[in-house]
Amino acid sequence: MPTAALALGVFAAIRVGGAAVLALAAWWAGRSPVRVLGHSWDSVWYLAIARHGYGRTQIWPVTGLVQSDYAFFPLYPALVRLAGGGEWGGLLVSWTAAAVAAVGVYRVGELAAGRRVALLLVALWAVVPHAVVLTLAYTEPLLVALASWSLYALLRERWLLAASLALVAGLTRPTGIAVAAAVSVTALHALLVRRSRAPGVWAAGLLAPAGWLAYVVAVGAARDDVAGYFAVQRQWGSRFDGGRATLSKVWEVLGGGPVALATAVSALLLGTAVLLAVLLFADRPPLPLLVYTAVLLVIAVGGAGYFESKPRFLLPAFPLLLPLAAVMARARPRSAVVVTAGLAGLGYAYGVYLLVFAKMPL
Secondary structure: OOHHHHHHHHHHHHHHHHHHHHHHHHHHOOOOHHHHHHOOOHHHHHHHHHHHOOOOEEEOOOOOOEEEHHHOOOHHHHHHHHOOOHHHHHHHHHHHHHHHHHHHHHHHHHHHHOHHHHHHHHHHHHHOHHHHHHHOOOOHHHHHHHHHHHHHHHHOOOHHHHHHHHHHHOOOOHHHHHHHHHHHHHHHHHHHOOOOOOOOHHHHHHHOOHHHHHHHHHHHHHOOOOOHHHHHHHHOOOEEOOOHHHHHHHHHHHOOOOOOHHHHHHHHHHHHHHHHHHHHHHHOOOHHHHHHHHHHHHHHHHEEOOHHHHHHHOOOOHHHHHHHHHHHHOOOHHHHHHHHHHHHHHHHHHHHHHHHHOOOOO
């Protein structure tokens, strides 16, 4: 069996198991499994856009938040609409994208560190605590599908393909700008440092951020405000503060005060992500992986917003798991299987807690 097919099989087995556990827990709790998987939190907004287009605003009198659906990028709801709309349409798009993403993650890992590490990279990505999102009607699977294959094309110096995928990734969610940054910075490095004369390098560097910029400009035009998109994000409580809000919340957790389990886990996962980033950068992987991961980390840690969502924002940062995958690759196969199975069990339990019992936003 080709290793890429094996990686897809491992990913599918882990995530199908997670979806089954979540569906059973929802059924036991008297909730519709399809509603839990396909109509939770942000999925509600995406499905509404798919059905009715943009223009919905929700006002919360208690908090003063004014939430506009312009905060959500258009590619995913457009695909859901093409898939028939509704929960099943959303799940079909997400599950298909997750499968494409798993193979893309494998291919990137294979180029960066070899087949064994790549296989373990896919397995680890499938079992991280917030991997439950990969089986929901959310945009992360679509972003990773586009990002991983854009990075793969970039590592193979297929400039225009990488830039085209980055452009489309920029229409998926705000953090899609990380894919464009990887392409543009790598193109600039190729031109200035390597003195590359490869065709398409200039075009790739300029084309990559066009999707993200196009949506930001479109929101500004719709709201008659050049900075309209960023105003929408501020109304949602999201802004970039350099990490002050994140550090404040982490300090609150470390102080031992009463905090929700999801808050404590989020603080732990953010700390782990920073540590893994240090290990990753010390190994000096290819420049595109460094830029892509660094931008995602800066956005997640430096942004002020709903703290418990930050680990989800880092889910596309799969290169962070390369150091762990490399360590596991040096261990006995049985040990790697046991560790992966244990992490999968913890991830299943945490996903059930978030979506069925705690009913916390992701």
